[in-house]
Amino acid sequence: xxxxxxxxxxxxxxxxxxxxxxxxxxxxxxxxxxxxxxxxxxxxxxxxxxxxxxxxxxxxxxxxxxxxxxxxxxxxxxxxxxxxxxxxxxxxxxxxxxxxxxxxxxxxxxxxxxxxxxxxxxxxxxxxxxxxxxxxxxxxxxxxxxxxxxxxxxxxxxxxxxxxxxxxxxxxxxxxxxxxxxxxxxxxxxxxxxxxxxxxxxxxxxxxxxxxxxxxxxxxxxxxxxxxxxxxxxxxxxxxxxxxxxxxxxxxxxxxxxxxxxxxxxxxxxxxxxxxxxxxxxxxxxxxxxxxxxxxxxxxxxxxxxxxxxxxxxxxxxxxx
Amino acid sequence: xxxxxxxxxxxxxxxxxxxxxxxxxxxxxxxxxxxxxxxxxxxxxxxxxxxxxxxxxxxxxxxxxxxxxxxxxxxxxxxxxxxxxxxxxxxxxxxxxxxxxxxxxxxxxxxxxxxxxxxxxxxxxxxxxxxxxxxxxxxxxxxxxxxxxxxxxxxxxxxxxxxxxxxxxxxxxxxxxxxxxxxxxxxxxxxxxxxxxxxxxxxxxxxxxxxxxxxxxxxxxxxxxxxxxxxxxxxxxxxxxxxxxxxxxxxxxxxxxxxxxxxxxxxxxxxxxxxxxxxxxxxxxxxxxxxxxxxxxxxxxxxxxxxxxxxxxxxxxxxxxxxxxxxxxxxxxxxxxxxxxxxxxxxxxxxxxxxxxxxxxxxxxxxxxxxxxxxxxxxxxxxxxx
Numbered sequence: 001x002x003x004x005x006x007x008x009x010x011x012x013x014x015x016x017x018x019x020x021x022x023x024x025x026x027x028x029x030x031x032x033x034x035x036x037x038x039x040x041x042x043x044x045x046x047x048x049x050x051x052x053x054x055x056x057x058x059x060x061x062x063x064x065x066x067x068x069x070x071x072x073x074x075x076x077x078x079x080x081x082x083x084x085x086x087x088x089x090x091x092x093x094x095x096x097x098x099x100x101x102x103x104x105x106x107x108x109x110x111x112x113x114x115x116x117x118x119x120x121x122x123x124x125x126x127x128x129x130x131x132x133x134x135x136x137x138x139x140x141x142x143x144x145x146x147x148x149x150x151x152x153x154x155x156x157x158x159x160x161x162x163x164x165x166x167x168x169x170x171x172x173x174x175x176x177x178x179x180x181x182x183x184x185x186x187x188x189x190x191x192x193x194x195x196x197x198x199x200x201x202x203x204x205x206x207x208x209x210x211x212x213x214x215x216x217x218x219x220x221x222x223x224x225x226x227x228x229x230x231x232x233x234x235x236x237x238x239x240x241x242x243x244x245x246x247x248x249x250x251x252x253x254x255x256x257x258x259x260x261x262x263x264x265x266x267x268x269x270x271x272x273x274x275x276x277x278x279x280x281x282x283x284x285x286x287x288x289x290x291x292x293x294x295x296x297x298x299x300x301x302x303x304x305x306x307x308x309x310x311x312x313x314x315x316x317x318x319x320x321x
Numbered sequence: 322x323x324x325x326x327x328x329x330x331x332x333x334x335x336x337x338x339x340x341x342x343x344x345x346x347x348x349x350x351x352x353x354x355x356x357x358x359x360x361x362x363x364x365x366x367x368x369x370x371x372x373x374x375x376x377x378x379x380x381x382x383x384x385x386x387x388x389x390x391x392x393x394x395x396x397x398x399x400x401x402x403x404x405x406x407x408x409x410x411x412x413x414x415x416x417x418x419x420x421x422x423x424x425x426x427x428x429x430x431x432x433x434x435x436x437x438x439x440x441x442x443x444x445x446x447x448x449x450x451x452x453x454x455x456x457x458x459x460x461x462x463x464x465x466x467x468x469x470x471x472x473x474x475x476x477x478x479x480x481x482x483x484x485x486x487x488x489x490x491x492x493x494x495x496x497x498x499x500x501x502x503x504x505x506x507x508x509x510x511x512x513x514x515x516x517x518x519x520x521x522x523x524x525x526x527x528x529x530x531x532x533x534x535x536x537x538x539x540x541x542x543x544x545x546x547x548x549x550x551x552x553x554x555x556x557x558x559x560x561x562x563x564x565x566x567x568x569x570x571x572x573x574x575x576x577x578x579x580x581x582x583x584x585x586x587x588x589x590x591x592x593x594x595x596x597x598x599x600x601x602x603x604x605x606x607x608x609x610x611x612x613x614x615x616x617x618x619x620x621x622x623x624x625x626x627x628x629x630x631x632x633x634x635x636x637x638x639x640x641x642x643x644x645x646x647x648x649x650x651x652x653x654x655x656x657x658x659x660x661x662x663x664x665x666x667x668x669x670x671x672x673x674x675x676x677x678x679x680x681x682x683x684x685x686x687x688x689x690x691x692x693x694x695x696x697x698x699x700x701x702x703x704x705x706x707x
Contacts, residue, residue, distance in 0.1 A: 057705045079704045
């Protein structure tokens, strides 16, 4: 938040002149037919993408020279907001004169860039970026139809954020290399989640396969495991008692005592004894307000045991002294 | 370019007579009404006068309270949160009934109470876009403390059967709150004829200024304040009274009531003219029977024409309208009303609302009819589905 975020409501005033102009006067809208294709000596390709129930659809028409694969003419029809119409119009224009393979490389980021008035000024506000994604997807669709291949074969590596075209690999690398701990940090480093925000967590504008919150939790857990080889689970039972105590104390200090301290409680390790089936019984004594609290017998013990099993070893069983 | 304002359910122009009424309280009579000296004294008769206008406006009894506040959002929060502290928190009554049609300030304060153990039922509108008294009756349990149902819907203009709902609530001993923001100034609102316990409104929806509103509380009903720390409004709402705003709201209420007949005849005639013209376009759906709606509102769905795109085209021609299309919002919530009335999914992003006021002219409506048909033609030419 801050001075510029408190008023809100801005949308259309953040459109570039090019977006507004192409919304008002799209240059390439319309239908191409088999007759048009015959006249131009090319092959007609018609591709559909989107659904009206989701808010936008686009139909792309190409006439492609079968000798050279060059797109001789491109037009579109669109049901959608101004951004969707302007982006599709620009996309159709960008296809013309390119080979199908070249066109297939056009992304929504290229389209957005072409719609800018100033090099460093985005053509549409962040929440409108996803409206241009359809323009990108329909090219892929048209390419697959022209080539007679399944669209899945043209799919890129797992894309987490469609608006900024950030892959799963990029997000994972950013978390690892920069030791990121929050979704906001991921957005700062990668731009993933900066636009329509659908990819941050479930419940956004559209359903996604990957969500940043889940990726972050998974990669963080991996990082933690790698960082604490002492706590590698299978080895725990083979450690000396002194090392077992140290590992448990470390986990208590880092993950458990701070949480209990917030409620004025504490916990002490009393003993470690072998249990049945290779388990390790960890004897614990509650301190402060946890002592004598009914919740500490059930809820808190579950929390402590779960944390110790996750952080130290799944062989651990908690026992309250 | 002459501009045409058809978004009066969002906010309205301040009536020049209202502006004149509030003007003296900025630089001449600027005293704090709670002061002992002459600067305070000279203001108070005008506040009493505004109270008279407001009480008359909704036909409140002298023993009832109308608490002046900042807006209906404040009033609605005061009721919902106040109920938590007053009743829900410490008794076995832990249930609120409201509807999916409500303004977010009701919905979100109810969601907030859910995190504190309150159970909330959000009634869905039926296929006519309505919430019936029977639906409310069916949802009331012996744990229900409060029902909150709007008097008229902002999107469709549909007037809910609040009188019947009030009777059900009376019968079952449940308190009733109504958000009357879209009703006041458009239809008669009478709290003696319709026995609600709480009613909220905002001045800017009936040609008053923004930033002032009212909360009606029936005599004998207790409700703790949201804002503590002052004796204003009998302790029910602390904070120095917005004197110009309150005077303006009184005047706006008086004028609104004087114009109710005009709303029913002239505003309705223009709205119907617009609606008839829209219905002449192929594949157009208007939500709700017109005799069940506030006289100024039409909510139209035009197949093949995305809502925001139509609003864009209208704006290019100087016409202000609004859309429930969620293209730019962070959550994909297509208009719940279109879903509720069973319109096909393709129409979910086509809803556009046009709302008139007593300042709307015949020429404006004629130009709007012409512009919409032109825009629909253009957008359908572009459209994949038409």
